[in-house]
Amino acid sequence: MALKLYNTLTRHKEPFETLETGQVRVYCCGVTVYDYCHLGHARSYIVWDTVRRYLQWCGYQVRYVQNFTDIDDKILNRARQEGSTMQAVAERFTQAYFEDMERLNIQQADAYPLATHTIDGIKRLIHELENKGYAYPAEGDVYYAVRRFPQYGKLSGRKLEEMQAGASGRVAIEEPGVSDRMSPKKDPFDFALWKAAKPGEPAWESPWGMGRPGWHIECSAMVRQCLGETIDIHVGGSDLVFPHHENEIAQSEVVTGKSLARYWLHNGMVNVGGEKMSKSLGNFTTIRDLLNAPNLLEPMVLRLFVLQAQYRKPIDFTDPAIASAQNSWLTLKEGLLFGYQYGEQLGWSDRHDVSFGDPACMRISTSELVKRFQIAMDDDFNTPGALAVLFELAKDLRREGNLLIHAGTSETDSQALRQQWQTLVCLAQVLGLESRPPMITETSHAVASPATVSGTGIGSLSDAQIESLVQQRQSARQAKNFAEGDRIRNELQAQGIILIDQPGGVTRWHRS
RNA sequence: GGCGGCAUGGCCAAGUGGUAAGGCAGGGGCCUGCAAAGCCCUUACCCCCAGUUCGAAUCUGGGUGCCGCCUCCA
The missing domain is CATH 3.40.50.620 (HUPs)
Structure with a gap:
């Protein structure tokens, strides 16, 4: 495993050796x-x-x-x-x-x-x-x-001898009296x-x-x-x-x-x-x-857009390309935020430590995925190959997160998930891709225990109001009045409240 | 005119001899009152022609197309 770089001087990929160790x-x-x-x-x-x-x-x-x-x-x-x-x-x-x-x-x-x-x-x-x-x-x-x-x-x-001075058309060819x-x-x-x-x-x-x-x-x-x-x-x-x-x-x-x-x-x-x-x-x-209004693009979208191509190749800046990068970033970001969002639920006791989420404090194993990341990067900084590893980790974590939200539990071992999350955060940081929650508060569990979620948004419903509407909807559904049930769900959805019906007649909810 | 580079699915993009990573977008199905989530399935004659080879997207030769640089450039 050794880093190779493409050297313009020799037009070859060469093993990287430093002047000083x-x-x-x-x-x-x-x-x-x-x-x-x-x-x-x-x-x-x-x-x-x-x-x-x-x-x-x-x-x-x-x-x-x-x-x-x-x-x-x-x-x-x-x-x-x-x-x-x-x-x-x-x-x-x-x-x-x-x-x-x-x-x-x-x-x-x-x-x-x-x-x-x-x-x-x-x-x-x-x-x-x-x-x-x-x-x-x-x-x-x-x-x-x-x-x-x-x-x-x-x-x-x-x-x-082979160059044509002025062939770029930008230099005035000097003729007497012209310049x-x-x-x-x-x-x-x-x-x-x-x-x-x-x-x-x-x-x-x-x-x-x-x-x-x-x-x-x-x-x-x-x-x-x-x-x-x-x-x-x-x-x-x-x-x-x-x-x-x-x-x-x-x-x-x-x-x-x-x-x-x-x-x-x-x-x-x-x-x-x-x-x-x-x-x-x-x-x-x-x-x-690109980043300011009206686009309001997250800067990491641009970073991802760039890293999705090998650095020596040209890239085309187009609307679809940026839109694609934007969605890709959402996927990656969900993975990067996994620990913040689900750490508590998974029993990660250090979730409130200052160093939580700090890649410098994380230890990642030399897993197969990390090796793949390294092999890709060692090959003249093959960032698209490296990103493939990040996406595999992020997609896996997203799936686990969805299961935690929707089923309330996951089959995967908590420490294994932690290892995956840390690996993702560390490797992403090597590419300069980072995301942290805007703020971590004691009450910001977005999921799992609705009673502890504080509704702070302007005009948002209180927990009690939501619970009450959820109850009303339950009654309507039991009475087979699905129109009324759907009406309540839509109403809540408009307020940013997502309802999840689970087997056994239990309805979970969380703020989106 | 000279030098260099690129051509892979709907879009983007890895892969440099053993039969096609990944992202985005889409299609079908299971499940569900409807959703959500999950699960399963699903789309590539790798620009063309010829050659080398048991075997080529990958090597060689020849085309075609596109791009960069030739004193502003990241």
Whole structure:
């Protein structure tokens, strides 16, 4: 049993080996903070959070670093539009990022370096590149001379000769007189390490004049500063493979003479109608738009939606897909809440302990199901396979719960059920899927002993009123007056009271 | 044009040589006055063609279709 990961660098699944025993250093490319995060971002960070959780569960000590790009043309444009400043825009959307991620149960990184706080490291790196002859200044900019680095293209598997500069259609092919400023690049594939400041833009002093860093260089500087010269895992969206990660490698490896990362992992895109969700296409939905009114989607639905596909494959964001995930989550949630709902009835004496329901305090056996979960996750984080295990546990628990509600008892051993529940809670937590009751009160047994249930909802019937109506219905039914009996049941149902007729003429009830 | 990826039931999705996990949605039956719950049953020629093999969704070759990247990107 050993973890294997698909490494973009080699295009193979490889056994995972750490640089230092028991320690994993991970760098994740973060967002440019100029707008709210959309579902593409959600997927990426849910996936990497799950990878991190799994590594932790396997016993690794994980150091996880993720940057914020807080200087960029898009941020400046937004600031200009709003009559605001780059810093204000960046801070606002950084805050929004944290809010969104917290809802999705994404653990905080160990460090969040900012581009604007890494200027010294960036300048040092550029300087070293310049000294080694890989960077050249031009009109206040500094460029990386891509053709000097023979290994350029090793991550994305391309050769400069085979690429068609400008094929994406986004870069104006430079023709004399067309652009207002001819690029001073010596080669179209060269990229900017440092950009000369335009009037009025934030700028830092440097040996090349007032300016600001290019995009790619910040990650090279941050990895080096926060994690060291070689890290275990570098992750990000598959759209970053080229040129961003390729450029990071070119920058870092020339300076250090060492590999930047052992494993490169890339997540697949979120599609809409078969096309990539992106800002430029305008087909994006922000995380908050999906989770806030009017959708009021539980954040775990989004998490589940993402984890139901293998992380490298594209997923299609559609209404039916979300509806399906929503129902799936309901099933899982019922299982996760099982202990809270039925623990008392099953005689779990520690139900009111603070640690009840805390996965950290649970001990799960190495059952067949846990092994299956592990085998799935060990295979390049096969979360759909892992989820199949969770569903088996949850569905089983749901069945037991139904039997407890409807029959009042279950054949299954209480401790066996407890083991199942704890296994589910623990494994679900590895995937970041969690649910706890909104509040636990002494009187919140939703089932089993109606007399102790307190009706607190506005306009709800008291227990005595309910009992009385149930009695009336019993009488009607005994008199074969089923119309009246059904009328009373419907009336109660409208108030959220569910009646269950049992063999022997006993009617149980509970609030839904 | 170059590089890479994908194609499995109504929808989603695992599975990389031995005869198809799981989720969602549906159908039928038992039980029940009706419900609820439970139980049982139920839907796949794995894009096409050729090949290798005792045996292929899984390997090889050739098609077809879709997607991503080729300096904004998660």
